[in-house]
Amino acid sequence: MEFQNKLKAIAEKIDLLKDKITTEESTKHAFVLPFINALGYDSFNPTEVVPEFTADLGLKKGEKVDYAIFQNDLPILIIECKHWQQDLNLHNSQLFRYFHVTKTRFSLLTNGIQYRFYTDLEQPNKMDEKPFLEFDITKVKDNTIHEILKFHKSNFDVDKIVDNASSLKYTKEIKKCLSEELTKPSFEFSRLFASKVYSGRLTEKVMDEFIVLVHKALNQIISEKVNDRLNAALNKESEKQQEEIVEEKPEENKIITTDEEKDGFRIVVAILRRNLSVERISQRDTQSYFGILLDDNNRKPLCRLYLNTSNKYLAVFDENKNETKIAIDTIDDIYKYEEQLLQTINYYEPNI
Template sequence: MDFIDIIKALSEKVTRLKDSIQTEEATKNAFVMPFIAALGYDVFNPLEVIPEFVADLGIKKGEKVDYCIQKDGQPIIIVECKHWKEELNVHNSQLHRYFHVCSTRFGILTNGIIYRFYTDLEEPNKMDNKPFWEFNITDMNEAAVLELKKYQKNAFDVDQIVSAATELKYTREIKKIIASEFANPSETFVRYFAKHIHSGILTAKVMEQFTPMVKKSLHQYVSELISDRLKTALSNEAEVSVKETAPVEETKGAAASDETKTEFTELEQEAFFIVKSILRTKVSGDRLFYRDTVRYLSIVLDDNNRKPLCRLHLNGTKKYLGLMEEGNKETRVEIDTIDNIYDYSDQLMNTLLRLEKVNEKQPA
């Protein structure tokens, strides 16, 4: 079972059972322990997960954090749990005390539904007042699952997570400010636009006129942006649908221009590595290349567009894997997540073997 499927299953379980969970202890057993286990840690091995971890502070004894996750004998994450109905804000100071006496860089405060991640970005060995990341287990998107993968036992890397935490923390705060300005533009925000448009003095009356116009303009811009993206996505899907059986041709001219306008997204990168991991049992990884276009990501053998292994259509409202058949004809299959690519390992391997046979038949 892939990681994303494990998280989806846990999400469904939490949604289904939460109303029957009456205590904090039940929250731990039904929601939090399965979450820790999903990350690959053995919750029944005291060398990996220590329940009721002692976190005494000075003369105050008997202080215990609910769980301490260890790796190679060293604490890496402390987890403080509350009942799923409890508001987490009032418990922030409790985790703050535990963090101060534990030799770990990460703390999690959770009620089994909301998970808040903390570290010490602002001052060494002192937990930040605000979490650098937060998610709701019942409302997980693919980006959140990819971020959560960094905390798996086999992938845990302190330096990598701290680096990502810095960006997560500040982008989160920036988005909050943007949301606040959209809902109720501040005078400073309105003044920025007004001074670029109004040639006279920005009196109180002028500012009063500009405030609703700025708010309206923001909402109109976002609406138009979403509308344009939807139109583009639908247009791309329609175009691909018409050409899905067309033979693959080498990228030239306008197509090459398209490539310069694309971005090799994180989702495409992970999909490429999935295909690479499937095929590396039969072929060296340095023979696998990708070609990024506006409409799809093509994975090819030997850096040759005439040797396509598959296509990945990940930019539309739906995701597709394009499987290549004889004559380089593409057959698309819809996938819910990029992890579904593993379901087509046999077809991808057969395409690779077919292209290798073609290579053998060609004269030296």
Template sequence: MDFQDIIRQLVERIEKMKDNVLTEEATKNAFIMPFINALGYDVFNPTEVVPEFICDIGTKKGEKIDYAIMQDGKPVILIECKHCLQDLSLHDNQLLRYFTVSPAKFGVLTNGIIYRFYTDLEKENVMDEKPFLEVNLLELRDTQIEELRKFHKSYFDVDNIMNTASELKYTNELKRLIASEMSNPTPEFVKFFARQVYSGQMKERAMEQFTGLMKRAASQWKNDIINERLKAALNNDVQVSTTSTAEKSEPEAEHCEDSDNGIVTTAEELQGYYIVKSILAQKVSLNRVVGRDTKSYFGVLLDDNNRKPICRLWFNRSNKYVGTFDAEKNETRHLINSLDEIYTLAEPICAAVDYYEGTTNGGE
């Protein structure tokens, strides 16, 4: 089984068991030992993994850390564990102290769900206060799996990891700073951009105005990015194209035109479309559920057939509606205040599919 599949299986295990893991020892047994095993190390082989590894610190003898991963008889990774519901903090933490007296180049602080990886980028043999890599297994991204793969027994190479650790650490720090500035811009950040578009003095009133403008601009920019990514992801799924003359003659549904004709598929429409697909996941093959945008609404069809409308998303207005269909294809519009409310319409959405599946001639 591929490393990625093994990690995904572990994630599923955590999701199912996390509410029943009540102690630190249970966290080790249920989550952390399987994680170490996923990295290719035999947790029951003391030449590879030593539990309760002894790290003598000065006059203190017999100090122990939860696990040490060994290579050629020496520790290369130190792991300190907490209970899965416990916050991770390095203050007065054993890992900081053990790292200094150990030949290990990497320290890991974990509660079985979040893994923080540390090294000594800032001062040799002194562990950095901030991790160069943090992975939350319940919010796992593919790029993070590739970073975890570097710690696998088969690929583990100190120099290789160190070469990317610095870039990872500072890139992540910059991302956090950018995210913070986007949501709550500091005066310095506001001034930096305002001075490039505004020639007046940045007095209190101007600062208030541009602080609000920065927040709105940042929000719109993020929405534009999400919209573009959703469109790209659904490029082979959602059909936004000029329809044939025969299809245009059908009275039951308006059809999509190309972007030159003014159709704009929004992020909300695509998100709503995905919710409809999730509702129908257990009923039909999802490749039979096709989305088509029009100037008035975003339509969801069965089998890409205009005679089989499942629902319509009327989102191009101040009030948002979802249109559902009965057996005679009469449309009923339901007012929604949030996209989550689409789930409350699961019954009529599924019923529409049942109507078409029960029609002997398929409605053609």
């Protein structure tokens, strides 16, 4: 949580200051160094963080990478920084050269907002063209934070990061491919499904139709999955709220059960006893309504009577325990709603 808060603070700082940052040096000091510090490295300690680290290339001397992070006197991460408005796609070739002449297994290209971590999965001591970890620090997600933490001073382990880098890299690429297919299914992707469900010849005309159908089906699946997750979350929250309902404790000195309420209760009992034994039908009077419950359980309301005001109501419940008030003129009108009252029992006793 502490590390997550540090990243959040950097993101807030970026939002506040970026329009005032006009140079690459300012980007380094305002955005990149705080990130290095968040990883647990002391940017003021030259044995941990070396600015302008020399990375001579053959006969070309004086080549320097912006920062190198050291551990046990060896560079473990080289960092090339650009101005926050720079497109990083234009600059990875420079870092590619630096990587080749250093002993590090990891490099980082950043503009203080976008971060791209590289290693040498494809050829030893040769930086891969594509990063294995990439994120926007202003939009970083929890699962990404978990991966960034592996570069923290207290966690750093070369072998563990390299072992995981392959999975991260190819998972990212697969997600990118799937995202493209979801947006615009390719001929090959659509043909895969068409061949499974269509027995005829896959002509160009047929495939044109299937490309549309595959796109439609994919979007429907995603929509259904999202709705299922939302409904599951809503149901879980509803159940939690029901569990937190505090049993109402009537204040005896303020509650008076009227004769009309007693008569109303008898009418409800007369209706419900067709499907329930009388002993299971309970009453509970409150200041605002007269409640009728199954098994004297406040979580199993059968109905409510609102009879102590100028307008009288019978309240019934649906399967989600949502209350609906029905205006009545007299308690005898309760008989008109015996179907709804009997249906309520089925919500709690579906086999009756």
